[in-house]
Amino acid sequence: MTLVNLATVLSKAKEGKYAVGAFNATDLNTARGIVEAAEQEKSPIILQFAESHSKYISLEQAANMYLDLATRACVPICVHLDHGENFNTIIRAIKLGFTSVMVDASLKPFEENIQNTKEIVKIAQSLGISVEAELGVMNAEDGSGSLDYNTMDDTYTSVQEAKEFVQKTKIDALAIAFGTVHGLYKKEPNLNYERIKAIQNCTDMPLVMHGGSGLSNEEYQQSVANGITKINYYSTMSFEVTNGLRNYLNSNSDAFLFDVDAKTIELVKNNIAEKIQIFGSSNKA
Numbered sequence: 001m002t003l004v005n006l007a008t009v010l011s012k013a014k015e016g017k018y019a020v021g022a023f024n025a026t027d028l029n030t031a032r033g034i035v036e037a038a039e040q041e042k043s044p045i046i047l048q049f050a051e052s053h054s055k056y057i058s059l060e061q062a063a064n065m066y067l068d069l070a071t072r073a074c075v076p077i078c079v080h081l082d083h084g085e086n087f088n089t090i091i092r093a094i095k096l097g098f099t100s101v102m103v104d105a106s107l108k109p110f111e112e113n114i115q116n117t118k119e120i121v122k123i124a125q126s127l128g129i130s131v132e133a134e135l136g137v138m139n140a141e142d143g144s145g146s147l148d149y150n151t152m153d154d155t156y157t158s159v160q161e162a163k164e165f166v167q168k169t170k171i172d173a174l175a176i177a178f179g180t181v182h183g184l185y186k187k188e189p190n191l192n193y194e195r196i197k198a199i200q201n202c203t204d205m206p207l208v209m210h211g212g213s214g215l216s217n218e219e220y221q222q223s224v225a226n227g228i229t230k231i232n233y234y235s236t237m238s239f240e241v242t243n244g245l246r247n248y249l250n251s252n253s254d255a256f257l258f259d260v261d262a263k264t265i266e267l268v269k270n271n272i273a274e275k276i277q278i279f280g281s282s283n284k285a
């Protein structure tokens with residue numbers, strides 16, 4: 001129980017046809033809210049640190065806090081490095097005790113992505129640590145709303161490449177591009193469920209949705225039905241919890257910092273618990 005690797009939680013999710021939420025935290029209160037939601041829902045979860053969040057919390061600080069929370073929790077928790085772009089960061093995460101790492105070499109040429117990923121797989125899997133890799137281009141909203149979701153097909157993960165990539169790298173989970181974008185959506189997304197299904201049929205691999213913020217319940221559930229078993233969800237939670245705190249502070253002028261801490265945990269917990277229910281992983285711990 002408690003601290004588990006990614007392969008363990010995702011193989012059960014794949015078999016049970018649900019998805020496990022992968023939630024980023026940049027501080028202790030957010031991490032506590034996420035873990036409390038998982039315990040309330042009796043759900044496995046993935047608690048993530050993203051390399052790009054190093055300016056808010058260091059890898060070492062995240063490791064100490066998240067691993068402590070995970071080992072004390074009464075549900076299975078995978079502590080995962082999200083978007084590991086540098087070899088050194090990934091090795092540091094492995095040494096610190098993360099149970100899963102993501103190698104993000106998706107912007108590199110196909111063969112280089114395979115080589116970089118294989119190198120990490122060899123080290124990580126010999127230690128029982130899982131590896132997620134990414135294939136295809138995940139677009140990101142820059143806030144201007146200039147992305148056209150209807151003409152992104154060229155950058156989606158190719159079915160043939162996915163098959164070759166999985167065979168050659170022996171990864172545990174594959175992040176694919178099928179129409180989701182990082183950040184908050186500025187227009188209606190246009191998801192290609194057939195692509196998820198085709199990649200699933202060809203690879204038989206747990207598939208990962210990045211850019212899982214702000215989709216409708218129907219879009220989450222259709223994605224899961226077609227083969228998504230890990231959903232990365234962060235931006236919407238971050239935005240909604242901030243709004244909740246603003247409302248709280250506006251109507252509680254006598255609040256102390258510890259009141260704000262408690263309110264943050266409560267808001268994160270409620271937000272994450274709702275997503276866990278939608279992803280179908282409640283009572284799967």
Ligand SMILES: [Zn+2]
Nearest residue numbers: 182210211232
């Ligand atoms: Zn991502």
